[in-house]
Amino acid sequence: MNPSSIPALETPESLPFDLMRIPGLGHLFRWRYARPLLQAPLLIISIVMILHGLFGPTIAPKNLATTLSWLHFRGLLVLVLLCAGNFFCLACPFMLVRQAARRFFKPRFDWPRALRNKWLSVVLFVLLLFTYELFDLWSSPWWTAWLILAYFVTVLVVDGFFKHASFCKFVCPIGQFNFVASTLSPFEVKVRNQDVCTSCHTLDCIRGRREPVSDLVVIRGCELALFQPRKVGNMDCTFCLDCVHACPHDNIGVLSRLPGTELLTDSIRSGIGYFSRRKDLAALAIVFTFGALVNAFGMVSPVYAVESWLGRMLHVSHEAPVLGTIFTFFLILEPVLLLGMAAWVTRAWAGSQRALLPLIVRYTYGLVPMGFGMWLAHYGFHFLTGLYTIMPVTQSALASLGWPLLGEPRWALTGLPENIVRVIEIGFLLLGFAGSLAVTYGLAEDDSPHKPMRAFIPWATVGLVLWVASVWLIFQPMEMRATLMSG
Amino acid sequence: MSHAGMSPIFGEAKEVEPGRYQAHLTFEMAGDWVILLHAILPGGQKLERQIDVRGVRPN
Numbered sequence: 001m002n003p004s005s006i007p008a009l010e011t012p013e014s015l016p017f018d019l020m021r022i023p024g025l026g027h028l029f030r031w032r033y034a035r036p037l038l039q040a041p042l043l044i045i046s047i048v049m050i051l052h053g054l055f056g057p058t059i060a061p062k063n064l065a066t067t068l069s070w071l072h073f074r075g076l077l078v079l080v081l082l083c084a085g086n087f088f089c090l091a092c093p094f095m096l097v098r099q100a101a102r103r104f105f106k107p108r109f110d111w112p113r114a115l116r117n118k119w120l121s122v123v124l125f126v127l128l129l130f131t132y133e134l135f136d137l138w139s140s141p142w143w144t145a146w147l148i149l150a151y152f153v154t155v156l157v158v159d160g161f162f163k164h165a166s167f168c169k170f171v172c173p174i175g176q177f178n179f180v181a182s183t184l185s186p187f188e189v190k191v192r193n194q195d196v197c198t199s200c201h202t203l204d205c206i207r208g209r210r211e212p213v214s215d216l217v218v219i220r221g222c223e224l225a226l227f228q229p230r231k232v233g234n235m236d237c238t239f240c241l242d243c244v245h246a247c248p249h250d251n252i253g254v255l256s257r258l259p260g261t262e263l264l265t266d267s268i269r270s271g272i273g274y275f276s277r278r279k280d281l282a283a284l285a286i287v288f289t290f291g292a293l294v295n296a297f298g299m300v301s302p303v304y305a306v307e308s309w310l311g312r313m314l315h316v317s318h319e320a321p322v323l324g325t326i327f328t329f330f331l332i333l334e335p336v337l338l339l340g341m342a343a344w345v346t347r348a349w350a351g352s353q354r355a356l357l358p359l360i361v362r363y364t365y366g367l368v369p370m371g372f373g374m375w376l377a378h379y380g381f382h383f384l385t386g387l388y389t390i391m392p393v394t395q396s397a398l399a400s401l402g403w404p405l406l407g408e409p410r411w412a413l414t415g416l417p418e419n420i421v422r423v424i425e426i427g428f429l430l431l432g433f434a435g436s437l438a439v440t441y442g443l444a445e446d447d448s449p450h451k452p453m454r455a456f457i458p459w460a461t462v463g464l465v466l467w468v469a470s471v472w473l474i475f476q477p478m479e480m481r482a483t484l485m486s487g
Numbered sequence: 488m489s490h491a492g493m494s495p496i497f498g499e500a501k502e503v504e505p506g507r508y509q510a511h512l513t514f515e516m517a518g519d520w521v522i523l524l525h526a527i528l529p530g531g532q533k534l535e536r537q538i539d540v541r542g543v544r545p546n
Contacts, residue, residue, distance in 0.1 A: 067491040386492020
């Protein structure tokens with residue numbers, strides 16, 4: 001027997017670390033009501049945000065809706081995704097409301113076949129970014145509250161009519177953001193031992209655990225159609241832990257892995273298929289990556305010069321067509337140009353046999369780390385520089401209700417100094433760029449084993465262009481975002 | 488239109504002549520600012536006014 005064909009014995013040291021093995025945490029995750037327990041506090045916070053947004057101060061820095069949404073939620077979201085996994089989907093408050101509603105209204109329809117892809121959510125993701133800029137959501141507690149309310153209503157409507165987790169898988173823009181970012185998370189929900197699954201005949205992780213006689217589902221299986229033994233990575237996984245609860249063999253854990261490796265893998269994935277054949281997923285990755293730059297661009301001084309110039313060119317005074325032009329350029333024309341050129345050079349120089357579009361689809365995933373680096377830098381900046389603002393805003397909210405339990409608002413409390421946060425931002429961008437280079441080289445090696453450098457260089461150049469643009473952006477003076485308060 | 492979490496600036500107004508108060512503030516960033524004025528009237532009554540300063544340009 002060829003020694004290389006003998007599978008390596010797994011020693012305890014080589015086994016991935018399992019979060020479920022941590023005492024206390026493992027018990028919590030295995031507990032059937034772990035998810036509602038985590039969702040309930042976020043639901044309460046959401047309700048407080050809605051009420052404060054609608055009826056509280058109209059100034060964003062004094063309101064819980066804007067402060068918690070645009071500083072703390074976004075910042076914590078990306079940091080948890082970077083350090084752990086998609087745990088915000090696990091604790092999603094919208095799903096708690098949906099679950100409560102489903103006790104009374106059972107959905108009857110299957111999600112339309114034509115919409116079983118990411119195209120709708122890509123459009124909604126772009127629309128969310130566009131709305132954020134057009135209505136200056138960061139500065140409006142009122143609009144922020146309505147956005148949260150609209151989210152609750154949409155969840156109830158979609159999952160009220162359609163079975164399973166249709167909203168999470170096919171609609172939710174935040175969920176899609178989390179799915180893409182969590183490809184770079186260090187943990188994934190995964191089977192511990194494939195042999196156990198091979199001998200399993202009940203398939204409870206996907207079908208749900210059922211009553212032996214009535215065949216009624218008593219513990220739900222995966223609502224996102226991810227069959228655990230064939231699940232690869234975090235794409236489409238909400239970390240809901242339904243599979244953990246349903247598996248009768250306790251064979252599913254939250255296992256450590258090398259972040260980003262799933263972007264290199266092109267095996268068939270349960271509930272997803274092949275990454276390289278999913279144009280909709282590639283479009284989502286493009287919006288995720290280039291949208292990170294557009295979102296940051298909307299906050300710096302040069303955007304106003306561009307808007308003003310475009311307004312004169314287009315002879316319009318309203319912001320919508322100008323913003324639409326900017327979005328079209330950065331989310332469609334620029335990616336088409338950059339990725340198209342990279343694909344063309346790869347074909348011509350590395351002799352790749354793939355056509356242009358399949359090449360673009362394949363290598364687009366290599367840019368996701370760079371995009372995530374920019375989201376981390378941007379959201380991390382607001383989160384860290386405004387870290388302590390939750391304190392005076394909460395003090396103020398309580399005082400306005402006549403309960404000054406925490407004392408007078410200390411408005412001087414803000415966050416970490418900007419010069420320190422800038423270093424952290426650069427670190428995130430470097431991390432993202434390094435990740436993109438590593439993934440892109442892996443793809444190039446796989447694609448052109450004889451000339452990997454020739455396939456790698458065009459895509460690494462695109463990554464470099466994005467990195468330079470990102471660094472330029474974070475050093476631009478910010479605009480439209482300040483407050484001033486007298487003592 | 489201001490962003491949550493950005494550093495506020497504080498200033499105390501001084502009476503420069505009877506009934507006229509003056510404060511010096513430096514806008515450290517371009518954009519739209521909001522000045523929140525807090526005053527205590529002679530009778531002890533608190534007064535709060537909001538003044539929008541839009542379109543502050545960079546130097």
